[in-house]
Amino acid sequence: MQFPLDxxxxxxxxxxxxxxxxxxxxxxxxxxxxxxxxxxxxxQSTPHTPVWLMRQAGRYLPEYKATxxxxxxxxxxxxxxxxxxxxxxxxxxxxxSLDAAxxxxxxxTVPDAMGLGLSFGAGEGPxxxxxxxxxxxxxxxxxxxxxxxxxxxxxxxxxxxALNGRVPLIGFSGSxxxxxxxxxxxxxxxxxxxxKSMLYGRPDLMQRVLDINTQAVTAYLNAQVDAGAQALMLFxxxxxxxxxxxxQRFSLDHTRRVVQGLKRxxxxxxxxxxxxxxxxxxxxxxxxxxxxxxxxxDWTVNLADARxxxxxxxxxxxxxxxxxxxxxPEAVAREAVAVLDSFGRPQRADGGWDGHIFNLGHGINQHTxxxxxxxxxxxxxxxxxxxxxLA
Amino acid sequence: MQFPLDxxxxxxxxxxxxxxxxxxxxxxxxxxxxxxxxxxxxxQSTPHTPVWLMRQAGRYLPEYKATxxxxxxxxxxxxxxxxxxxxxxxxxxxxxSLDAAxxxxxxxTVPDAMGLGLSFGAGEGPxxxxxxxxxxxxxxxxxxxxxxxxxxxxxxxxxxxALNGRVPLIGFSGSxxxxxxxxxxxxxxxxxxxxKSMLYGRPDLMQRVLDINTQAVTAYLNAQVDAGAQALMLFxxxxxxxxxxxxQRFSLDHTRRVVQGLKRxxxxxxxxxxxxxxxxxxxxxxxxxxxxxxxxxDWTVNLADARxxxxxxxxxxxxxxxxxxxxxPEAVAREAVAVLDSFGRPQRADGGWDGHIFNLGHGINQHTxxxxxxxxxxxxxxxxxxxxxLA
Numbered sequence: 001m002q003f004p005l006d007x008x009x010x011x012x013x014x015x016x017x018x019x020x021x022x023x024x025x026x027x028x029x030x031x032x033x034x035x036x037x038x039x040x041x042x043x044q045s046t047p048h049t050p051v052w053l054m055r056q057a058g059r060y061l062p063e064y065k066a067t068x069x070x071x072x073x074x075x076x077x078x079x080x081x082x083x084x085x086x087x088x089x090x091x092x093x094x095x096x097s098l099d100a101a102x103x104x105x106x107x108x109t110v111p112d113a114m115g116l117g118l119s120f121g122a123g124e125g126p127x128x129x130x131x132x133x134x135x136x137x138x139x140x141x142x143x144x145x146x147x148x149x150x151x152x153x154x155x156x157x158x159x160x161x162a163l164n165g166r167v168p169l170i171g172f173s174g175s176x177x178x179x180x181x182x183x184x185x186x187x188x189x190x191x192x193x194x195x196k197s198m199l200y201g202r203p204d205l206m207q208r209v210l211d212i213n214t215q216a217v218t219a220y221l222n223a224q225v226d227a228g229a230q231a232l233m234l235f236x237x238x239x240x241x242x243x244x245x246x247x248q249r250f251s252l253d254h255t256r257r258v259v260q261g262l263k264r265x266x267x268x269x270x271x272x273x274x275x276x277x278x279x280x281x282x283x284x285x286x287x288x289x290x291x292x293x294x295x296x297x298d299w300t301v302n303l304a305d306a307r308x309x310x311x312x313x314x315x316x317x318x319x320x321x322x323x324x325x326x327x328x329p330e331a332v333a334r335e336a337v338a339v340l341d342s343f344g345r346p347q348r349a350d351g352g353w354d355g356h357i358f359n360l361g362h363g364i365n366q367h368t369x370x371x372x373x374x375x376x377x378x379x380x381x382x383x384x385x386x387x388x389x390l391a
Numbered sequence: 392m393q394f395p396l397d398x399x400x401x402x403x404x405x406x407x408x409x410x411x412x413x414x415x416x417x418x419x420x421x422x423x424x425x426x427x428x429x430x431x432x433x434x435q436s437t438p439h440t441p442v443w444l445m446r447q448a449g450r451y452l453p454e455y456k457a458t459x460x461x462x463x464x465x466x467x468x469x470x471x472x473x474x475x476x477x478x479x480x481x482x483x484x485x486x487x488s489l490d491a492a493x494x495x496x497x498x499x500t501v502p503d504a505m506g507l508g509l510s511f512g513a514g515e516g517p518x519x520x521x522x523x524x525x526x527x528x529x530x531x532x533x534x535x536x537x538x539x540x541x542x543x544x545x546x547x548x549x550x551x552x553a554l555n556g557r558v559p560l561i562g563f564s565g566s567x568x569x570x571x572x573x574x575x576x577x578x579x580x581x582x583x584x585x586x587k588s589m590l591y592g593r594p595d596l597m598q599r600v601l602d603i604n605t606q607a608v609t610a611y612l613n614a615q616v617d618a619g620a621q622a623l624m625l626f627x628x629x630x631x632x633x634x635x636x637x638x639q640r641f642s643l644d645h646t647r648r649v650v651q652g653l654k655r656x657x658x659x660x661x662x663x664x665x666x667x668x669x670x671x672x673x674x675x676x677x678x679x680x681x682x683x684x685x686x687x688x689d690w691t692v693n694l695a696d697a698r699x700x701x702x703x704x705x706x707x708x709x710x711x712x713x714x715x716x717x718x719x720p721e722a723v724a725r726e727a728v729a730v731l732d733s734f735g736r737p738q739r740a741d742g743g744w745d746g747h748i749f750n751l752g753h754g755i756n757q758h759t760x761x762x763x764x765x766x767x768x769x770x771x772x773x774x775x776x777x778x779x780x781l782a
Contacts, residue, residue: 191713191714191756192714193714193717193756193758196712196714196715196717197714197717197718199714200714200715200717200718200722200726201717201718201719201722240691242690242691242712243690243691243710243711243712243715243752244690244691244692244693244694245693245729245733246712247691279670279691281672281673282672282673282691282692282693299633299634299635300633300634300635300638300670300673301635301673302635302636302673303635319634320634321587321633321634321637322582323582323583323584323587323588323590323591324587324591324634326584326587326588326591326592327588327591328592331591331592335591338636342636361634365582365584
């Protein structure tokens with residue numbers, strides 16, 4: 001007997017019976033004490049602009065490095081251990097008044113579960129032992145058994161418990177296109193030669209990879225919701241390397257299909273969905289129409305202009321250049337204020353609210369001084385309260 | 392006694408007397424046989440869409456590699472030798488019906504002449520032995536003596552002669568901001584931590600570096616015109632890594648100052664200026680207002696949309712994804728047609744012409760099969776003639 005996580009996906013994605021601890025927890029979650037993040041995602045009023053930082057649990061924090069050493073100094077040994085993943089997820093919340101937590105994991109867990117063999121070399125990015133390069137590789141590719149990703153869902157449940165209602169927990173995945181980049185290239189790339197050769201030379205194979213990724217990512221994110229995730233984010237980290245036209249066919253169409261397949265309500269709560277295409281500013285309007293609640297923006301986008309372009313369709317998340325955090329705290333605060341002012345007062349003249357979630361335009365850099373993050377969070381909260389009070 | 396190249400720059404930029412061979416040549420150049428590139432830059436009628444490729448003289452050509460071996464297998468030994476630089480510049484023209492030649496050189500010659508010590512390691516990008524990291528480094532920085540760049544101007548004159556009027560010759564430089572990135576980082580970077588730390592932490596120092604670069608690049612490009620360059624291109628390769636706001640202050644303002652300081656007429660001919668900010672699609676209208684004749688676009692930009700956004704202010708250059716050239720020739724031709732169709736017929740309903748110069752959205756990749764370049768050039772010429780003939 002199987003216990004389907006989502007009836008739309010059929011039994012192939014089910015977890016084995018007796019392993020659905022998350023579902024049993026549904027009604028046991030403590031009440032949320034800070035819902036500013038969720039409210040801003042849904043374009044509701046908030047007393048301040050919520051702020052969280054992509055990769056906020058990470059190497060810039062000494063306590064993260066200490067936990068990593070305990071875990072044998074490997075990224076995957078942290079990510080696959082529920083206790084360590086919980087510990088590091090909560091570390092930045094103990095230092096800074098952040099308004100959301102994000103699951104500690106990697107965007108590439110899904111292709112790892114497909115059997116591609118994910119590893120992180122010392123000082124290197126991710127690498128797959130068995131990349132998808134040939135027609136035979138593509139034909140052999142299958143949507144993974146979600147039981148192989150149980151460590152992720154267990155971490156989600158553990159973190160949600162440990163948060164004890166302080167702030168909401170965001171689950172996430174790489175987008176179908178971004179996963180495909182790594183799956184075909186086998187690692188990061190500066191020219192995307194292999195994946196683009198497949199895309200332009202054998203678009204049929206590329207679409208098959210993307211279809212499988214789309215099914216897998218949808219089921220994976222829904223299982224995170226079942227396990228306790230209160231919002232979802234899709235990282236299309238490499239959408240911006242595609243040409244106009246190719247982006248729509250090979251990235252956005254699949255992002256849209258994932259978003260359409262997601263559970264949007266859980267225990268009477270709306271589960272907001274954020275999509276973020278780095279380098280996707282030119283496609284902002286199309287991204288705003290993909291069905292997500294929030295579009296993430298990198299720092300090249302002018303926020304005032306972006307707000308005009310999306311109208312009231314979606315909230316916006318972003319978009320400080322993470323490199324600002326290398327400057328002294330006064331400069332950090334000044335640039336944070338500039339981002340908030342660019343978006344402007346979230347209250348509209350018609351009485352409605354537009355949503356802004358403050359974030360960086362990319363993951364926080366490992367060389368960031370933690371005290372500058374404190375200055376940033378403080379500046380966002382203080383100045384955004386001030387903005388709301390303006391007549 | 393000094394011989395100023397450009398009276399606006401004063402004597403500091405002069406070449407030593409007796410070394411101005413280029414000026415003496417002015418009236419000796421043979422008549423241009425193919426002016427489609429220059430005419431398209433100036434939004435005049437052309438029988439086909441001109442095409443050239445960034446980095447068209449390069450490692451994807453076996454004959455280039457052969458010359459490089461002769462030169463001792465180093466990039467700088469090729470670039471600093473007039474005979475070799477001339478030879479490799481002409482190689483792609485002998486294979487393909489390209490409509491322009493571009494000086495074989497590097498964007499980083501100017502900071503090398505400032506004494507920063509440019510080198511290219513085997514399989515690596517450029518590297519400076521003495522990067523600009525401290526206040527003392529910045530204070531010591533000076534506009535270089537143009538005589539140190541004589542090898543470039545001699546190459547321009549030699550290439551112009553060797554071209555014998557086949558196609559026009561494009562001179563170029565890195566933009567002030569792009570030079571500053573390399574000068575401060577000392578090499579390529581994936582996070583621009585050092586240069587952005589200076590930018591946000593000590594904007595006064597950053598502006599001083601940029602001011603010096605602006606003066607140097609302006610004088611350098613004007614000297615290329617004196618030596619025989621018939622068009623100029625400013626490569627703002629790293630403008631796209633800047634945040635909105637920072638881009639305008641630290642890149643675009645200096646690009647504009649360079650463009651304003653350039654000689655735009657030589658021997659009765661207009662010298663068109665192309666500016667290209669990779670990743671700058673969101674700032675297209677601002678780039679179109681910087682005084683250049685042409686704005687280069689990378690492949691993320693929709694050409695039809697770009698044409699609408701710039702109106703009739705500038706011509707557009709671009710924007711095929713260089714990765715398309717890894718696909719089979721039929722796919723290359725199909726994608727080239729898609730780019731041409733996206734721009735549309737250059738003739739307007741009001742009888743005027745909008746300019747389109749076909750190019751890649753970035754330099755050609757070293758792994759490109761040369762036969763695919765032949766297919767590309769053929770497709771651009773054939774299909775663009777067809778487009779013009781449409782009622």
